[in-house]
Amino acid sequence: MTRINREHMQKRILQHYINITNKQNQITVKHFLQEKAPRQTIYSIINKYEDSGYVGDKPRSAGISLRRLAPQFKVSYQTISNHLKPMGTHYYKKQRAPKYTDQQLQEIPTHARRLYRILSNNDFELLMHDKKYFLLRDQFVPTNRGLCTSDKRTTPPQIKF
Structure with a gap:
């Protein structure tokens, strides 16, 4: 539908x-x-x-830089910035979410040794390559790496990280 x-x-x-x-x-x-x-x-x-009390799809928004926003209003980006400051809205760089917990970091050597023992006892051939794959999602596009908020502490984690 x-x-x-x-x-x-x-x-x-x-x-x-x-x-x-x-x-x-x-x-x-x-x-x-x-x-x-x-x-x-x-x-x-x-x-x-x-x-x-509301049913329709919520409005979708994407981050946009002040330099891209300013021409739409026919003002300089500094003007928009000056209007955002009194409202308490600041730009923050998104933080990277931790990849591993402390417990996971401690378990890595144990699991690596176990995997090595399993593969070395049998006729397995281990192939490694240095390719890196990535998607063009929000965090990979440089202009979408930040967020604007008046209080960084109350920002939900899915937006902050």
Whole structure:
């Protein structure tokens, strides 16, 4: 189902749920089951509305540098920066998440010795190469390596790292 169709379905279900059935789940579900809508979808839309008061897809945003943003507003990047400072919004470089815990670091030599013993006792041939593979995700694109926030301590880890 495309995003437009999904949003249209969500609006229809909510309109029926709020305006026609006066927030009665069962009547709304029966109505849309006759239209071949999945039961779970109907209930999840209603539950999401009851929990948050909002159903549509949340707006998606990507980080953008001030130098790229400034021409859209026909001002210099310094002007935007000067307006962000009083709001307490600062740019921070994203931190790298730790690759290993302390316990994992202690276990590495043990596991490496065990693997070496297993491979050296049999007729295995170990091949190694120095190729590195990477994806063009957010953290690999230089302009997306930062975040803007007024309080770095309250920033969620999935954004901070």
